[in-house]
Amino acid sequence: MTSPDNSPAARRPGPRGFGGRGGGHTSYVEAPPEWRGTTVQVCGLWPFGAGSGTPMIGVPIGRELGGGATLCCDPISWFQRAGLIHNPSMLLLGKPGLGKSTLIRRMVVGLAGYGVWPMVLGDLKPDYVDLISAMGGQIIKLGRGLGSLNVLDPGESAAAATRLSGEARRKLQADAHGRRLNMVAALITVLRGVPVADTERTILNAALRVLDERHHGVPILPDLIRVIDEGPDQVRNVTLARGSEERYRTAVDPLHASLLGLLDGPMGETFARHTTTPIRLDSPGGVCIDISGIDDADAELQAAVLLACWSDGFGAVEAAHALADEGLERQRNFFVVLDELWRVLRAGRGLVDRVDALTRLNRQRGLGQAMITHTMADLLALPDEADRMKAKGFAERAGMVICGGLPQSEMAPLNEVVRMSSAEQNMIVDWSSPPSWDPTLNRDGEPPGRGKFLVKVGGRPGIPFHVDLTPAETSVNDTNKRWAHSTTRRSPA
Secondary structure: OOOHHHOOOOOOOEOOEEOOOOOEOOOOOOOOOOOOOOHHHHHHHOOOOOOOOOOOOOOEEEEEOOOOOEEEOOHHHHHHOOOOOOOOEEEEEOOOOOOHHHHHHHHHHHHHHOOOEEEEEEEOOOOOHHHHHHOOOEEEEOEOOOEOOOOOOOOHHHHHHOOOOHHHHHHHHHHHHHHHHHHHHHHHHHHHOOOOOHHHHHHHHHHHHHHHHHOOOOOOHHHHHHHHHHOOHHHHHHOOOOOOHHHHHHHHHHHHHHHHHHHHOOOOOOOOOOOOOOOOOOOOOOEEEEOOOOOOOOHHHHHHHHHHHHHHHHHHHHHHHHHHHOOOOOOOOEEEEEOOHHHHHOOOOOHHHHHHHHHOOOOOOOEEEEEEOOOHHHHHOOOOHHHHHHHHHHHHHOOEEEEOOOOHHHHHHHHOOOOOOHHHHHHHHHHOOOOOEEOOOOEEOOOOOOOEEEEEOOOOOOEEEEOOOOHHHHOOOOOOHHHOOOOOOOOOO
16 A cells, blocks of 8 residues: 555655656646736736736837747837837848848838838838738839839929928928939939039039029929030039130030930939829828839949939928928828848948938938848948948947848947847857758758847847737738749759
8 A cells, every 4th residue: 555655645746747657747848828918907817927028119020039928119119109219210130031021011010000101212022012002002113114203303392392381491492402412413423433523513503403493393304404505604603614615514514424324324214204103191001112123233223213212202201291390281200111221332432421311310300210231241341431431320320220140250240339149149140040951842941040030229138039920911921922833843952
């Protein structure tokens, strides 16, 4: 007989249950299920409640990898409501194919639910067209034979100016004039590969003012070329020609040739005509400018169109705020997605200044922004040292930096921007490992870092998390549509 001291009832179970035959000992203890609720809802569950270790303000973007807690995160909510960052912007880094666009799409959907208006200013893949369409937003197509963008069109600023008066109207018109001047100069910089000379900017400024006085309606680049070719007194005076036709032609001919190159050179006719589809701020689901029709071989055209899209979008934001400041429209916030940042930065020396001017004042403009590129090397590979320092400033000024899988070579430059522990660095490098070969399916397995990211804010410990898609998101997150009906299968090497 079993003595009372050795009976199962008398023995105390170990951390994995009773040992021995029939004792129920288990080699694996499953984690208990977790539910989330307010303190009012779960106050009666003491002592089984536990506070969340991750921020709960913002868009739910995934679960923390350590404990499975929900992580809520986006640059606008963390700036405006939570006060966790001092600048409503983020820089997203990661190797291709690991889910950067999926993460941004989740933020777009969540912020739209909070009433923030999304703007995808240049979709190269396209990654966001299906989502914006499903939300009832506006899709604008640009590219050879698809659509044109007139950089001399003030866009929403012109319509807003007609509703304003006094100082507010003059300021909006002055901002629109400066934006057009900078955009024409930026296009010439992309074409030449070097910045526009100061004297040429002065000529462009004078020619644009003459064009506004003479032209009724919206001018286009051929109209600007015609003004420079005719040489009215306002333009001749700034060239110091002093009545000499030869000196005037010597001063304007290089600029004239570059402007002609914008119409018939590598840029094609993208900037030669009136804007095909202007941005409308009344569309409920935001706007996405689809430039996927531009081939990757057209690097100059891609960079120029991206820069023009960003300028046009920021101009629409300024017009909306000008109307709101005068009480003519409701005040609203914007979430701007700036994808493939590296393409513009490498298009020509001096273009960093244009991007810097566009992105520096996002707090004052009432918008949050997501700047997306692959690696820090994209920002630091510029030939000019001054441009490299300014590009590095994009990362330093970002309120938060989110990292996907990155190679080991990225850790040193990344640590100069956000301090990372050795454990965090090893985790990010592991996520960049290639997938294993699955012999049963005759294809690569899932990449180990797909959907995994690390949120860093200054020197604080990072929060690693995984993005899990809901069924409703699956249909708008297919970025490999051209492979959907492929019958070819890869075989082992």
